[in-house]
Amino acid sequence: MYHYNDFDDAFVRERVSQFRAQVERRISGALTEEEFKPLRLMNGLYLQLHAYMLRVAIPYGTLDSRKMRQLAYIAERWDKGYGHFTTRQNIQFNWPRLRDVPDILEALADVEMHAIQTSGNTIRNVTADHFAGAAADEIADPRPVAELLRQWSTDHPQFQFLPRKFKIAVSGSRNDRAVTRAHDIGLEIVERDGAIGYRVIVGGGLGRTPMIGKVLREFLPQEDLLAYVEAVVSTWNLLGRRDNKFKSRIKITVHEHGIEDISRLVEAEFAQTRPGFAGADRAMLARIEAAFAPPAFVAKSPAPHAAARASDPVYRAWADTNLTAHRQPDHAIVTVSLKAHGATPGDASADQMRLLADLAERYAYDELRISHEQNVILPHVARADLPAIHAALTQAGLATANVGLVSDIIACPGMDYCSLATARSIPIAQQIATRFEELKVEHDVGPLKIKISGCINACGHHHVGHIGILGLDRAGVENYQVTLGGDHTETAAIGERAGPGFSADEIIPAIERLVLGYLDLREGRDETFLQAYRRLGPAPFKALLYPEARSDAA
Amino acid sequence: MPRPFTPKVVTANRLLEGDAVWRTASGDWSPDLAQAELIADAATAELRLLEAAAEAHLVVGAYLADAAAGADGPEPTHFREAFRTRGPSNYAHGKQAEPQEKA
Ligand code: HEM
Ligand code: SF4
Numbered sequence: 001m002y003h004y005n006d007f008d009d010a011f012v013r014e015r016v017s018q019f020r021a022q023v024e025r026r027i028s029g030a031l032t033e034e035e036f037k038p039l040r041l042m043n044g045l046y047l048q049l050h051a052y053m054l055r056v057a058i059p060y061g062t063l064d065s066r067k068m069r070q071l072a073y074i075a076e077r078w079d080k081g082y083g084h085f086t087t088r089q090n091i092q093f094n095w096p097r098l099r100d101v102p103d104i105l106e107a108l109a110d111v112e113m114h115a116i117q118t119s120g121n122t123i124r125n126v127t128a129d130h131f132a133g134a135a136a137d138e139i140a141d142p143r144p145v146a147e148l149l150r151q152w153s154t155d156h157p158q159f160q161f162l163p164r165k166f167k168i169a170v171s172g173s174r175n176d177r178a179v180t181r182a183h184d185i186g187l188e189i190v191e192r193d194g195a196i197g198y199r200v201i202v203g204g205g206l207g208r209t210p211m212i213g214k215v216l217r218e219f220l221p222q223e224d225l226l227a228y229v230e231a232v233v234s235t236w237n238l239l240g241r242r243d244n245k246f247k248s249r250i251k252i253t254v255h256e257h258g259i260e261d262i263s264r265l266v267e268a269e270f271a272q273t274r275p276g277f278a279g280a281d282r283a284m285l286a287r288i289e290a291a292f293a294p295p296a297f298v299a300k301s302p303a304p305h306a307a308a309r310a311s312d313p314v315y316r317a318w319a320d321t322n323l324t325a326h327r328q329p330d331h332a333i334v335t336v337s338l339k340a341h342g343a344t345p346g347d348a349s350a351d352q353m354r355l356l357a358d359l360a361e362r363y364a365y366d367e368l369r370i371s372h373e374q375n376v377i378l379p380h381v382a383r384a385d386l387p388a389i390h391a392a393l394t395q396a397g398l399a400t401a402n403v404g405l406v407s408d409i410i411a412c413p414g415m416d417y418c419s420l421a422t423a424r425s426i427p428i429a430q431q432i433a434t435r436f437e438e439l440k441v442e443h444d445v446g447p448l449k450i451k452i453s454g455c456i457n458a459c460g461h462h463h464v465g466h467i468g469i470l471g472l473d474r475a476g477v478e479n480y481q482v483t484l485g486g487d488h489t490e491t492a493a494i495g496e497r498a499g500p501g502f503s504a505d506e507i508i509p510a511i512e513r514l515v516l517g518y519l520d521l522r523e524g525r526d527e528t529f530l531q532a533y534r535r536l537g538p539a540p541f542k543a544l545l546y547p548e549a550r551s552d553a554a
Numbered sequence: 555m556p557r558p559f560t561p562k563v564v565t566a567n568r569l570l571e572g573d574a575v576w577r578t579a580s581g582d583w584s585p586d587l588a589q590a591e592l593i594a595d596a597a598t599a600e601l602r603l604l605e606a607a608a609e610a611h612l613v614v615g616a617y618l619a620d621a622a623a624g625a626d627g628p629e630p631t632h633f634r635e636a637f638r639t640r641g642p643s644n645y646a647h648g649k650q651a652e653p654q655e656k657a
Contacts, residue, residue: 050573050648096572415633416637426644
């Protein structure tokens, strides 16, 4: 685990005491809301529909038991006993009171956490593959690079007033689990002739104008990373439009200028930035890498796992769905689903957080991860210990065997919390999950990503869901638009709109028709929903969604 | 032709708690929409919004929301405003969980 140095600690504490003074001045009337709002946003504090919301960064999604227990403590002491894990690998507390926020930030600083740069036109929390350092298919752990970028970007004097927010994601594997193609910059660690480098992808993003990122450099040598990223951000900082916030993200800059032009400008800028980095960043990366050294894996016979799998069908369903191959064959990666059927995607109670902390400490080398899919990961677990973990998770309502299936839905807070929302998303996720649990078909249906956003900002990644659902306000009524064929991985694609939207009552049956109809369309169990969609095109899927239209046409 | 004025209430979130509140005829802030002053004309609406903006020590983000006269006072006409009178739908948190003190 990476630890703060004295400088980091002093910096975070200083920010907390500044914010404490700012809150006091706001309450006393010395600061107006116009003056205070940018300050609170810089500290992750939003005002939502029913209360304030505090967004806390979980850099590259990595936690240990001490941090997780502190999150549980904060949830209980100052919130309503739970937290919401988000697609940005953050945790959000939905009910803090203004006066308590400095104390919460202080409690976070005690465990080397903060809410800085979770908002505003800055470089945001750098995200990474949630299986980092553990996955069997990994080329290199992406977190040291994410941490290097975090250190470089935090309070970077040039980059505090960018044209708009800027998001970077890093993947260490060919299988992209970090959605790099939907970020302002996506970095994919690649290997060429035995040397590590980066494929640099630029200009991806969701929101109002969704775009898949384009490759800016096929292979960037490792030593050039910061100089090159700085060149990209500087180029955009100059070109990026400040006149229109809908056109300010780098995806629009890339779109308007073309990738060739941007590439030329970046390379010219890179020639300027490069000499300034003279290797200091490499020494820093080496230091950071040491902090991410893998744990000393303990060899144990996986026999207990094999025995449980053979004898217990409930265990087998969970093991077959929620485990991923680890780089150590006698270990596994456990994804703990925060998607119990009918529950709010991404929510965990304080008790659940504490149980996860206990399990991490006891069985998982004290490591936890938060995935952008709103689940919690125990990244390193000896297979021998899996039955004990499953039993403990079952007790806490955390053993749902649905990772990657229909009910493993991403949903943004939507109009249950978010002041920007045009419709609710959580109840739609709850109802879809509940319905498919009744039908008992999700294991038969297989891999399927449903992603729901409550407005065009697309925090729920609906554009890259195999099935995307976007909640809108149509003449004062909640209405849900469906997109099909989106993909968030290395074969990224933006989903296509299927047709007219559905009312809140119609959307669940429509999704049911679509998913059950796919079972008849697929060539066999091995053909996933997305593969079938790519083979057949949208027509048969639209016919499932809109049966009336088909009979009209017939 | 100007669009006909639809009745409005002034609403905001409380500075300290962050919860939704509505402005009453006596100029207080109530957590109960039914206690709000229902404003029937544009000039009064504008004036009340200015008055609310001067109360930044109590509330944040005051705006005018459509409402309709109901049996017990103003009622929401849009689902967003209806949610603000209740709280989220996934938990019994927020106003739906707190007995409303009558202003
Ligand atoms: C609840 C308060 C939230 C507010 C006010 C908010 C606001 C926004 C806005 C305005 C955008 C569009 C930005 C743009 O295109 O320039 C956006 C995008 C996004 N937000 Fe949020 N958001 C909130 C919650 C969340 C949550 C809970 C998540 C994670 C579940 C999230 C993750 C994202 C992501 C992934 C995008 C994607 C689009 C992109 O950056 O390309 N946000 N958000
Ligand atoms: S997508 Fe819209 S509704 Fe959902 S969290 Fe983002 S801003 Fe809010």
